[in-house]
Amino acid sequence: MFALQLLFNAIVLGAAYALVALGFVLVLNATGAVNFSQGDLVMVGGYAGLALFTWYPAPGILLLPLVLLGMAALGLLVALTAYFPLRRRPPETVFISTIAIGIILQNGANLLFGPEPKRAPALLGEGEIRVGTLVFGLQSIAIVAVAAGLIAGLHILFSHTQFGRRLRATAQDREVASAIGIPVDFMVAATFAVGVALAGVAGLLLARGFFVTPTDGANYMLKAYVAVTIGGWGSIPGAVVGAGLIALFEVVYPALPALFPALVPALDGLPLFSQNASVIVLDALILLILVFRPQGILGAATKARA
Amino acid sequence: MKRIAAACLLLAAFAHEANAVEITIPVLVPLTGFLATEGASQRNGAILAMTTPPAGVSVTYDVSDTGVSPEVAVNALERAAGEAPLAIVAPMLGTQMLAMLPVALEYKTPLLTISGTAAITRQGNPYVFRFFPDDATTKTAQVRYALESKGVKRPAVIYQTTAYGQSGHAEILKALKRAGIPPVYEEALDVSVKDMTPVLAKARAAGADALLLHLHSGPSALLLKAAASGGYRLPIIAGSGLSQPSAVDLLEPSELADVCAETSSSPISAETPAMRSFLDAYRRRFNADPDGFAVAQYDGVGMALEAVAKGATTPAALTQALASTSYAGLAMTYRSDGHGDMAHSAVIICYDGKTRIPTVVAHYTNDAPD
Numbered sequence: 001m002f003a004l005q006l007l008f009n010a011i012v013l014g015a016a017y018a019l020v021a022l023g024f025v026l027v028l029n030a031t032g033a034v035n036f037s038q039g040d041l042v043m044v045g046g047y048a049g050l051a052l053f054t055w056y057p058a059p060g061i062l063l064l065p066l067v068l069l070g071m072a073a074l075g076l077l078v079a080l081t082a083y084f085p086l087r088r089r090p091p092e093t094v095f096i097s098t099i100a101i102g103i104i105l106q107n108g109a110n111l112l113f114g115p116e117p118k119r120a121p122a123l124l125g126e127g128e129i130r131v132g133t134l135v136f137g138l139q140s141i142a143i144v145a146v147a148a149g150l151i152a153g154l155h156i157l158f159s160h161t162q163f164g165r166r167l168r169a170t171a172q173d174r175e176v177a178s179a180i181g182i183p184v185d186f187m188v189a190a191t192f193a194v195g196v197a198l199a200g201v202a203g204l205l206l207a208r209g210f211f212v213t214p215t216d217g218a219n220y221m222l223k224a225y226v227a228v229t230i231g232g233w234g235s236i237p238g239a240v241v242g243a244g245l246i247a248l249f250e251v252v253y254p255a256l257p258a259l260f261p262a263l264v265p266a267l268d269g270l271p272l273f274s275q276n277a278s279v280i281v282l283d284a285l286i287l288l289i290l291v292f293r294p295q296g297i298l299g300a301a302t303k304a305r306a
Numbered sequence: 307m308k309r310i311a312a313a314c315l316l317l318a319a320f321a322h323e324a325n326a327v328e329i330t331i332p333v334l335v336p337l338t339g340f341l342a343t344e345g346a347s348q349r350n351g352a353i354l355a356m357t358t359p360p361a362g363v364s365v366t367y368d369v370s371d372t373g374v375s376p377e378v379a380v381n382a383l384e385r386a387a388g389e390a391p392l393a394i395v396a397p398m399l400g401t402q403m404l405a406m407l408p409v410a411l412e413y414k415t416p417l418l419t420i421s422g423t424a425a426i427t428r429q430g431n432p433y434v435f436r437f438f439p440d441d442a443t444t445k446t447a448q449v450r451y452a453l454e455s456k457g458v459k460r461p462a463v464i465y466q467t468t469a470y471g472q473s474g475h476a477e478i479l480k481a482l483k484r485a486g487i488p489p490v491y492e493e494a495l496d497v498s499v500k501d502m503t504p505v506l507a508k509a510r511a512a513g514a515d516a517l518l519l520h521l522h523s524g525p526s527a528l529l530l531k532a533a534a535s536g537g538y539r540l541p542i543i544a545g546s547g548l549s550q551p552s553a554v555d556l557l558e559p560s561e562l563a564d565v566c567a568e569t570s571s572s573p574i575s576a577e578t579p580a581m582r583s584f585l586d587a588y589r590r591r592f593n594a595d596p597d598g599f600a601v602a603q604y605d606g607v608g609m610a611l612e613a614v615a616k617g618a619t620t621p622a623a624l625t626q627a628l629a630s631t632s633y634a635g636l637a638m639t640y641r642s643d644g645h646g647d648m649a650h651s652a653v654i655i656c657y658d659g660k661t662r663i664p665t666v667v668a669h670y671t672n673d674a675p676d
Contacts, residue, residue, distance in 0.1 A: 002507065005536075009501050107338070115342025116552035117524040126558075128535065135535055209531070210500045211524055211556055215339055219498040255504035258511040275495050275505065276467065 001133050003259055006252050012140040014247030015147035016205045020220050021227035021239035022154065023198035029171035029234050030191035031083060033094035037102035039221025041078075041196050045071055045203025046212030047109055049120035060123040060204060061142065071200025072193040079192035084185070102217055109214040120207035143205045150201060151240065154194075158236070167191060229286055232299020241297055246282065253278040326364040327619050331356060331418075331607065332386035333367050333395040339374035340468070340497050341399050343523055343552055344599050348420055350592050351603030352395045358587075360615035372397045376405035387413035393610050393624055394418070395603065398438070400426060401469045407431045416625045418606040420599055422546075423473045427645040435628050437606030437640060438599065439570050439649040444546060445477035445520070447652035447670035448568040452516055452543045453485050455654075455668065456566075462491040462514035462540075464505055464529070466521050471495075474520035474545060490514050497522060502532035510538060519544040523553035534561040543567065549655060551595035554662045563659025566667065569598040571637035572655045575666050581636055598637070602649065605635030609648070638671075 020042050027035045048070055052063045082097035123142035128135050158164040169177040170187040178184045202220075203212065223246055230245055231238025256273045257263050263273070271277055289296060333352045336345035349369055356365040370386065372379040379402035386394055387409060393416045396406060400423025407426065410417050410433040419426070420438035427436055452458040461482065465475040471494065482489060491512035493505050506529070509517060517533075517540050519526060526547040533542065542565045547553060549569035554562065573596045576582040584604065588596040613627035628648075632641035640648040651671045655664035 006503060009503055013501060110338055110342070115337065115346055117343070117527065117556055119556055133537070135537070137535060206500075210528065213342070213524065215342070250499070251501045251504060255507050258504065258507035261511060264511075271493075274493055275499050279496065 002255075005134050006255050006259070008134070008136065008140070010244070010247040010251040012143050012247075013251060014244040015144045016202045017220075017223050017227060017243035017246055018240045019147055019150060019198045019202035019205070021224045021231070021243045022151065022236065023195035023202075024224040025228050025234060025236055025239040026171075026191050026198075027195040028228070029236075030167070030188050031087070031094070033083065033087075033091055034098070034225075035078075035192075035195070036095055036098040036221060037078065037082070037105060037217075038098075038195070038199055038224050039219065040102035040105040040217030041071070041074070041199035042203040042206070042220040043109060043212055043214065043216045044074065044105055045200030046120050046207030046216070047113055047118070047203075048200060049204035049207060050113070050118055050212070053121040057121075059125065060121040060208070061146075063121065064123070064146065064201065064204065067200050067204050068197045072197040074200070075193040075196025076189055078196060079189045083188070083192065102221070106214050106217055113214070115214060117211040117213045118207070119211055120204055122208050123205070137209070139208050143209075146201065146205060150198065154198075154236070163190075226282070226286060228296075230289055230296055232296030235296060235299045238296050238298035249278050249282040250275075253281065326362055327614055328364045328366070329392040329614055329619070330366050330389065331393050331395060331610070332389075332391050333369045334372050334379065334382045334386060335369070335395065335397050336374055336399055336402070337369075337371040340522060341374060341397075341470075343550060344398055344597075345372075347550070347597050347599040348395070348398050348603045350588065350594075350596070351600035351605075352418075352607050354584075354588060354591060354600075355604045355607035355611065357591075359611045363611055363615050365611065367395075372399070372402055374399060374402075376402050379403075380405050380409060383409045387415050390621075391415065392614065392619070392621055395607065396434075397421070398599065399470075400473060403434070404429070407434060410434065414625075415621050416610070416628060418603070418610055420602045420606065423469060424477065425473070427647045432629065432646070433625060434646045435606065435642065435648055436646055437609070437635075437648050438602040439652045440647055441474045441477040442480070443650060443670070443672060444568045444570070444652045445474055446481045446672075447654060447668070448518060448543050448545070449478055449481035449485065450670060451566065451568070451654045451668055452518060452541075453487065456516060456541050456543070458516040458541065458543075459487060460490045460513055460515045461487065461518050462493075462509035462512060462516070463489045463518045464493050464495065464509070464521065465519070466525065467494045467496050468522070470522070471520055478518055478520060489518075495521065495525060497525060499525065500528070502529040503536055505529070506533055506536060506538045510540070514540060516541040516543065519548070521545060521547055523547040523550045524556075527553045527556040530557055530561050530565060534558075534563075539564070541566075543654075546570070546598055549664070550597040550599075551662070552597075554657075554664075557662075559657070559660050559662055562657035562662065566654055566656040567664070568652050568654055570649060570652060571598045571601045572653060572664055572666050573597065573601050573636070575655065575664055577666055578636075584636055601635075601637050605633070605637055605640060606648070608635060609633035609640055 024038045086093045124138045128137045227242030231242030335349045370382045396417035396419040398421045403426045465471040544567040546569040548567040618624040618627040638651040654668040
């Protein structure tokens with residue numbers, strides 16, 4: 001039963017991380033540039049939910065569409081300020097400009113909300129469903145449901161709509177897309193809107209159970225980068241797989257001695273399954289992937305990595 | 307007649323202002339990064355003391371953010387010390403303090419800090435004055451309360467990987483060793499760890515009968531939340547991170563049931579009338595609740611200002627006064643132990659599971675309870 005509980009916890013965390021990684025990879029594909037402010041945009045999503053709740057104390061699920069819209073608008077602003085004016089410069093310029101955006105967001109949040117950890121509103125409420133010793137919090141269930149809904153929605157958008165096909169064409173080759181009449185700039189701007197909206201929703205989902213502080217962004221950015229590296233640079237399914245793997249390493253790997261008590265005497269006090277060790281093992285795995293399968297688990301072999 | 311009296315009063319006020327000793331005490335604290343919450347408390351405590359100085363003292367101050375890197379802190383100190391201030395409120399982050407000590411020695415400027423890192427007063431530097439009990443004092447109080455009042459026999463120790471966490475961890479182990487009780491489980495957590503279920507499960511699997519925490523405020527709240535929802539009903543004696551009202555606000559009162567924490571003082575518990583006045587003034591000024599860090603820095607600056615009012619108007623005289631006199635502050639009576647450690651008391655606060663206001667359940671002065 002404990003294994004199921006851990007698996008559920010990992011799915012919850014992985015679902016939220018997947019949204020962060022998806023937003024990251026969408027912008028990466030559309031522009032070829034790494035949006036280093038993605039983590040800070042997650043943080044902004046958490047604060048957006050908190051601010052909306054202060055203004056109108058409704059359940060988070062009702063505030064969610066407003067967060068989506070607001071963050072999409074912020075995505076357009078990021079595109080207009082940090083990408084479009086610099087897109088003909090070397091790629092490093094956009095890296096730097098998005099880092100600058102992240103620093104502005106971080107310090108802005110510190111000024112507006114203060115440095116203390118804060119909680120965003122619960123999506124459905126504080127209750128929980130208990131099945132034997134298993135505990136399924138309503139917030140956790142809502143996180144999985146919302147993330148699954150958004151990932152399914154993205155799949156439909158990209159696979160079954162003309163707009164999605166244009167987005168994909170833009171992501172694959174901007175010059176050819178432009179030559180066949182696709183409004184590339186509009187598509188890139190729309191991608192920024194979608195990618196940042198996903199980050200914002202992830203922020204709202206995470207900021208209830210795991211709180212939000214102005215400095216959270218770097219950690220989420222790192223997770224997005226690692227997820228995309230593991231899953232496959234530029235691969236949308238790969239981003240989801242990578243996010244899930246990170247969550248498994250955070251939740252399940254360190255709990256292995258509790259799951260399998262027979263391991264404990266064999267370890268003889270060695271902290272092979274500590275939280276720190278899980279980070280070391282995950283990063284060692286990344287090194288192995290970079291060496292032996294640089295395109296990642298589901299990535300195409302020809303993609304270039306920033 | 308009334309006009310003449312009013313004019314006399316006005317003249318007296320002007321004369322008083324004109325005769326006031328004017329001093330500068332820059333405030334260098336971490337306002338961004340993982341210690342921003344605690345740093346804001348430190349800043350607020352210093353500001354509150356400086357805006358209510360003793361008669362005859364006028365204070366000016368600038369606040370600088372030191373972040374969490376030693377380089378930024380050292381640069382801020384170089385800038386501030388170059389303007390010949392009387393003293394400097396120095397950051398609570400131990401790694402920053404260790405880097406700043408040589409600069410303070412060079413400029414011969416006293417540093418007023420609340421860093422708990424034990425090593426900062428063990429460098430032979432006469433210019434460092436710590437107004438928060440060091441980890442040896444607070445962790446001894448934490449361990450003694452766990453063993454003596456809770457009857458803990460098989461503690462698990464969970465701490466942060468930061469310098470703050472390592473320092474507290476070492477002192478917890480020393481205190482447990484003195485009592486002859488080894489921990490059954492230990493784990494260091496990075497500040498980015500989100501899911502606390504694995505660490506709780508491993509502590510339980512190891513047979514722990516209580517958790518001794520030394521975590522920052524956010525991770526403390528995360529762990530308590532996970533413990534409550536997962537049904538890990540072990541007694542928890544936390545570090546001072548959990549004494550902060552901003553951390554407690556993240557939790558429901560029921561999630562705080564059977565939870566205690568060590569700290570230097572608990573202003574929100576308002577044990578004395580003077581602490582109640584401080585609490586009211588702090589709330590009026592900052593629209594927030596103070597914690598033990600704010601009180602400690604308030605007391606530290608208060609001691610310096612009192613020394614100035616008594617004639618210690620140069621850095622050398624102030625250093626001498628801080629090293630050789632005592633001061634009855636809000637939290638305790640402060641006096642140097644010869645190394646610059648001014649605070650020698652800690653308290654244990656406990657939550658009842660019904661409110662977020664803790665009760666002070668024990669006072670410890672060095673190794674003996676009051």
